[in-house]
Amino acid sequence: MEKKVLLFGGTSEGRELTRFGLPMIYSAATEYGAELARGAENTEIVVGRMDAREMKKFIDESHVACVIDATHPYAAGASENIRAACAACSVPLMRVLRRASEARRASLLVKSAAEAAEHIEKTSGNVLLTTGSKELAAFARVSDRSRLFVRVLPDPDVIKKCAELGFDSGHIIAMQGPFSAAMNEEMLRMTGARWLVTKDGGAAGGTGAKMDAAEKCGVSVIMIERPREEDGHSCAEALLWARRQLGLPRPPLFPMLTDLEGRSAVIAGGGAVAARRAATLIRCGAEVTVVSPEFCRELEELKCGLVRRKWEEADLDGASLAVAATDDREVNSEIGAAAKRRGIPVSVADNAAACSFFFPSLxxxxxxxxxxxxxxxxxxxxxxxxxxxxxxxxxxxxxxxxxxxxxxxxxxx
Known part of the structure; x- marks a missing residue:
């Protein structure tokens, strides 16, 4: 029987991973989450919450080769259950996690919805809550609920929950996103909000649009911090990993050839991988600069510039091409992201999925x-x-x- 990927989704990342036709079981906790994957090729959809024991049973019975956890960054309980089930089944697991992005722009960072509600109790002015329905119970304890306007999904069960917690119809905004900055501005003005409460859902969660709207309207932002967890991976990394786990092919890469003669190339890293990359680029006529606190003997023997210090983003100034080949995966990731922001082609030696070009065997x-x-x-x-x-x-x-x-x-x- 054909082996499959078990993908725990209900997020934009989960939907992205269904685009490529891998044999997949897509698990969503709710019907709304399942709708994100409807119509995806080669994808079986299952709906309903599972605890760790139920997940283990499902994995054992479904011929699962590997598991991808693409649940929401704040779904800490679900991720714990997924980890426990995969460990019990000895099934490989990869966590897909969108990058945090907007915490630095918040007026106040708190660790929980309850802490956000405690702060609201001490303030005055209306509040727009954009944290979803799961945390509403904490905000229902605010003494003057007439100050609170809740934005939730237009789901009958969610609306019922709002009513049971004491939120009347005049204080419920039942809409499905995504929401642009302009739409967020209008809602802030319509509600007369002086406070916006949100989570850091990253770009995929529309956090940037909320922050932009709050700044424009002069509204203070209370942000609930993410649960502490291990670093996650991108969708591109997960897709490549799943293909390897399943032994599946992919479309061939397009071998785009380019003229590097006399053009600047910068390499971060001083080891054997950096030396091989430098030798190839020099052979192609590039003017190579290598940045690293230390250099291997092979690099010191090449005709290239050596800068003996840690990498800095300014090292990308004037570069036509970049290579991240340090022994620190986090630093390599930062170099890759910085190069992409500048539109500079970059190869990340320890993460093929983070590359904007693949370094070939020449x-x-x-x-x-x-x-x-x-x-x-x-x-x-x-x-x-x-x-x-x-x-x-x-x-x-x-x-x-x-x-x-x-x-x-x-x-x-």
């Missing part, structure tokens, strides 16, 4: 070159193919060059 003879890649699915296959091609490439190029020259001579006779 096979050359004079100006004739070929690049070899297995789509980041199998470095070993890439290496073997490149070695085999190198064993014949020089001979092939010489033979074909002679043939071309011979044809020119015949035309000139």
């Amino acid at each position: 096979v050359t003879c004079g100006e004739a070159s070929a690049s070899v890649s297995a789509g980041a699915l199998s470095p070993a296959l890439t290496r073997r193919l490149a070695e085999r091609l190198r064993s014949v490439w020089e001979e092939w190029v010489k033979e074909e060059r002679s043939a071309v020259e011979g044809e020119k001579d015949k035309k000139n006779e």
